[in-house]
Amino acid sequence: MERAAKALTRAITETWSERTPVVVFAGPGNNGGDALAVARMLAEQNYQVSVYLFNIHNHLSEECEANRRRVAESKRIKAFTEISLNFDPPKLDADTLVVDGLFGSGLNKPLAGGFASLVKYVNQSPAKVVAIDIPSGLMTEDNTYNIHSNIIRADLTLTLQQKKLAMLMADNQQYIGQLKVLDIRLSPEYINATEAQYRILEESDLRPMLLPRSPFAHKGTMGHALIIAGSYGMAGAAILATRACLRTGAGKVTVHTPKRNYEIMQLSAPEAVLQMDHEETYFSEAVDAEDFDAIGIGPGLGRQENTAIALIAQIRRAQCPVVLDADALNILANHRAWLQQLPTGIVMTPHPKEFDRLAGAASSGCYERLIKAREMAEHLHAYIILKGHCSALCLPDGHIVFNPTGNAGMATAGSGDVLTGIITALLARGYKQPEACMLGMYLHGSAGDIAAQTTGQESLIASDIIDHLPQAFKRLND
Incomplete structure (x- = not known):
């Protein structure tokens, strides 16, 4: 996760300067763990970072929990808020950068409730949005029955190692924005051992x-x-x-x-x-x-x-x-x-x-x-x-x-x-x-x-x- 976070942070800093206020929305899974690690690394490079971690059921993945502790202990983070129930979202201005780390490639159903409301709030704001791995709400393959108004519309998607199937579908371009594939140096043996019905030519x-x-x-x-x-x-x-x-x-x-x-x-x-x-x-x-x-x-x-x-x-x-x-x-x-x-x-x-x-x-x-x-x-x-x-x-x-x-x-x-x-x-x-x-x-x-x-x-x-x-x-x- 640290290796992925370094690659994500590098891609963000190549596009936005440290004068850009950053708001990080992190979910309870490994995608949220990536977002928390990115928040910490951006703060260490003098970015003003506000972090919102959604821990609704008081159950974080192991990686997310480890990064939660590191963010909570950091003296460089501008603000860290852990949400378990009600949430009043921060004001998002045109100069704000939102880092979307709510849900990643493990999502298997449409967003609903408070998460759907947050996505709509972000989409209606003038802020720029960077999605980690995949825009929250977009499933990696079949989005036939998805609720399309409940999907983050990113300006930039930073996906890890290889494109997901949904990123190859023209009708999902509106959510992905510009796409960058970040090499996080997974071993060829691991990649080849992963069963998939599709692949991208090299x-x-x-x-x-x-x-x-x-x-x-x-x-x-x-x-x-x-x-x-x-x-x-x-x-x-x-x-x-x-x-x-x-x-x-x-x-x-x-x-x-x-x-x-x-x-x-x-x-x-x-x-x-x-x-x-x-x-x-x-x-x-x-x-x-x-x-x-x-x-x-x-x-x-x-x-x-x-x-x-x-x-x-x-x-x-x-x-x-x-x-x-x-x-x-x-x-x-x-x-x-x-x-x-x-x-x-x-x-x-x-x-x-x-x-x-x-x-x-x-x-x-x-x-x-x-x-x-x-x-x-x-x-x-x-x-x-x-x-x-x-x-x-x-x-x-x-x-x-x-x-x-x-x-x-x-x-x-x-x-x-x-x-x-x-x-x-x-x-x-x-x-x-x-x-x-x-x-x-x-x-x-x-x-x-x-x-x-x-x-x-x-x-x-x-x-x-x-x-x-x-x-x-x-x-x-x-």
Whole structure:
């Protein structure tokens, strides 16, 4: 706890000066113990600290009790109040810093009574709020039935060692504010021994996955990818997926697209082989798939009925891994019985609205959608990437892997088409589905991060992600 408190204190002092009056609200558990230790350390650095410890049932955790004694004995603490019954909260001004240590990751029910009233009081005040580990009232995983008005809205959350699942859900951003993950040097053995259904990717996970590139390699040994994309007016989606596929190292890329796209495809992706559909403006015919090592279908495909029939025929005909995105998923949403015909190991890359069309609306938010995706991946033996902030890969065994790379600048048209091309190329090169999905979403986000350093997030476009894939590969290989 001392190690955690030192890291927490350091993070606070890096942002707020000793002239900032500090009010610490500490609960009866270990989160409160952390808050008390932080209060003591801030006071030792000449901060004016007022501490309020809630000991309603006269039962503190062992760590909290130990830190209570040290705070009570401290001559540096401005004021220490232990509350067992009634409580009149202090005035919280705009220059006040509130340290929220009421409840941490052990919370399993919504706040009520006096604690709920205190949370509302803090949220209505102009004070800045730092939450220790997780904002009080926010549960670490499922907040479907939480009372959202009874959750602290922090300006800064200092979480310990790793992000909690709730912090990866977009609808909880309003409570978390800025998020910092503090390394408190827990042993790798302890972390690895902790059972979890989800994890966050790290570069150290990915480097061993990278396949060596033989000095004797030629285009025939580096995989042949097929991209089926681009209806009339949506040739750009086909171009982006194709260029991303090429940039990710596929030895050969063939694009099947309507006749009307011939000239723009030839000019935009001269390295690709063009295979024209017999229709002028839409995909209408499944192609012979024997020669391909992976197929990516969907970007800008359109949703005509003939396209839908060709899509399911193509999926049935495939003899290699398949990636479904965009309109391929929208077609399946209109023909849900076809989901049972998908081959084992298929990859799907929906954004939230595409997934909701496929599986039904997630009325209660991100967590419900994530659980639905996990269940669908298990049922179909599929690999489902829910795209967004910290994209989530749901594996057939029920585990979920989150991607830490990427930024808000990538919320732009065509970004998903790029991901389709990347994953299709990796599959064509011989990566298995889990490795291709993990590497694909990580490289996609990393390229976006590198691009944003030059363009800024506001001006980032999908082509920038493709242009920075070489640096993303290089960073991962270094």
